[in-house]
Structures are given as C-alpha cells and as structure tokens.
Amino acid sequence: MKKSIHIILYMALSIMLGAMVLFGAKAYKHALLYEDATKELVTYHDAGQQASLKLEQFAKSLLGDLYDDELKIQMEKVREKQETAMVNAQQNTLYFMSLLAMLLLISFIISIRAFTLFGSISALMTLTLGLITPILMVTIHKEVEYLGDIVLSFESKGVIGSIVKLWETGDIIVAIVILLFSVVVPVLKVLSLLVVSIFMESPFAHGIIKFFKMIGKWSMVDVFVVAVFLVYLTANKGDVSRAEVEMGLYFFLAYVIVSMLGSLSADRMLKERKG
Numbered sequence: 001m002k003k004s005i006h007i008i009l010y011m012a013l014s015i016m017l018g019a020m021v022l023f024g025a026k027a028y029k030h031a032l033l034y035e036d037a038t039k040e041l042v043t044y045h046d047a048g049q050q051a052s053l054k055l056e057q058f059a060k061s062l063l064g065d066l067y068d069d070e071l072k073i074q075m076e077k078v079r080e081k082q083e084t085a086m087v088n089a090q091q092n093t094l095y096f097m098s099l100l101a102m103l104l105l106i107s108f109i110i111s112i113r114a115f116t117l118f119g120s121i122s123a124l125m126t127l128t129l130g131l132i133t134p135i136l137m138v139t140i141h142k143e144v145e146y147l148g149d150i151v152l153s154f155e156s157k158g159v160i161g162s163i164v165k166l167w168e169t170g171d172i173i174v175a176i177v178i179l180l181f182s183v184v185v186p187v188l189k190v191l192s193l194l195v196v197s198i199f200m201e202s203p204f205a206h207g208i209i210k211f212f213k214m215i216g217k218w219s220m221v222d223v224f225v226v227a228v229f230l231v232y233l234t235a236n237k238g239d240v241s242r243a244e245v246e247m248g249l250y251f252f253l254a255y256v257i258v259s260m261l262g263s264l265s266a267d268r269m270l271k272e273r274k275g
C-alpha cells in the first residue's frame with residue numbers, strides 16, 4: 001500500500017515538474033515581450049519624439065477633434081502591450097513558484113532522498129531561468145523644460161546578456177569571472193546534487209558532497225542577488241534614475257533557496273546512511 005502511494009506521489013511530482021517547465025517558459029516569453037514593449041515605449045521619450053508629442057498636443061488644442069493625435073494613440077497601444085506582458089509574466093512566475101513550493105513539500109514528505117532529487121532538478125530549472133530571463137531594468141532620465149521627461153539611457157539585461165555584452169566590449173576578464181562563478185560553479189553544484197540523489201549508494205557520493213561544498217563557497221549567485229537589490233535601491237533614490245526588478249531575479253532568488261535546502265538534505269541523507 002505504501003509503495004503504491006509513493007508511486008502515485010512520484011507521478012504527481014513528475015507532472016508538476018512538467019507544469020513548471022511550461023509556466024517557466026511562458027514567464028520567460030512574456031518577460032521578453034515586456035522588455036521589448038518597454039524598449040519601444042522608451043523611444044517615445046527621447047527629445048525628438050517628445051517635441052513631436054508637444055506639437056501634436058498644441059495642434060489638438062487648436063483644432064480639437066479635427067486633429068488625430070496619432071503619436072499619442074501609438075504610445076497608448078504600446079503601453080497596453082507592456083502592461084499585458086507584465087501581468088502575464090507575473091502570473092506565470094507565481095504559478096511556477098507555487099508549484100515549486102508544493103513539489104518541495106510533497107517530496108520532503110516522501111523522503112530526504114526524494115527531496116534532494118526533485119530539489120536539485122528544481123534548482124537547475126530556476127537557475128536556467130534566472131540566467132536567461134531579464135533581471136534588472138535601469139532607466140536614466142532628465143526633466144527638460146518645455147519637453148518634459150526625457151530618457152537619456154535605458155538598459156535591461158540578464159546574466160547571460162551581460163556576459164555577452166562585457167565580452168563584446170572588450171572586458172573579457174570580467175566576463176570570464178562572472179561566467180565562471182555565476183554560471184559554471186552553480187551548474188556544477190546542482191549537477192553534483194542530482195548525481196548524489198541518484199547514486200546515493202555509490203562510494204563516491206561522499207566525495208561529491210565534499211566537492212560541491214568546496215565549489216559552493218566560490219558561487220557568486222547569492223552575492224549577485226544582493227548586489228542587484230542594492231543597485232535597485234540605490235537607483236530608485238536618485239532623481240535621474242529608475243530601476244525595476246524583473247522576473248529573472250525572482251528565479252535567481254528561488255535558486256539560492258532551493259540549492260541551499262538541497263545541499264542540507266544531501267548532507268543529511270548521506271550522514272543517515274553512514275550512521
């Protein structure tokens with residue numbers, strides 16, 4: 001009877017993983033759509049476009065309904081597209097995180113080994129989404145007399161995008177350091193957890209645990225998350241800058257928590273087996 005229940009629970013967990021892949025992919029898709037819509041909206045806030053908008057407003061005030069303020073209508077359409085993309089990205093991220101919490105709870109009820117296995121798979125998923133999804137959006141703007149709020153600079157990047165940009169601009173050493181400690185090391189850590197959960201009986205399991213404990217000290221993902229939050233808080237205190245946290249940061253934060261729990265459960269699992 002207990003075995004049958006475990007089989008059903010494992011099937012449920014597998015279905016939940018599939019649903020997480022679906023919601024994660026949708027969250028990533030809509031996060032990119034939001035980024036694209038925001039970039040398009042920013043173009044309407046440069047000096048030239050703002051001047052055109054002011055002229056349209058002036059013409060509208062003179063001609064009334066006889067003048068069709070086309071630029072303003074286009075801006076409203078882009079803004080609606082932006083808002084829709086953001087709502088969809090947030091909803092799918094919420095569904096993903098809810099399933100993640102349920103998956104971890106159910107797997108913990110089954111066994112420590114199941115928790116380590118499904119936790120490591122979840123950590124790999126959240127890490128992947130955290131790496132490819134935009135993390136932080138920063139806009140530099142200035143209030144110009146007669147024209148209003150003018151955008152001077154706009155940046156929206158994820159980890160992979162930032163590494164590529166650093167490489168292209170010649171900051172190769174910095175790009176390699178970020179790639180090594182924010183991508184390669186976390187991936188190795190997650191894969192080692194996955195191997196331990198599958199091959200727990202192997203005599204190499206304890207060696208793998210020691211290995212990921214060692215490389216885990218060199219992981220910069222948690223430091224990266226804190227740094228992004230600091231940039232966000234600092235940028236929003238200024239009069240000329242705005243920062244907006246995007247979905248990628250939440251996936252990164254989820255990875256930090258899940259990988260930490262997975263490390264603790266793997267260590268406990270092997271200690272119980274040894275004891």
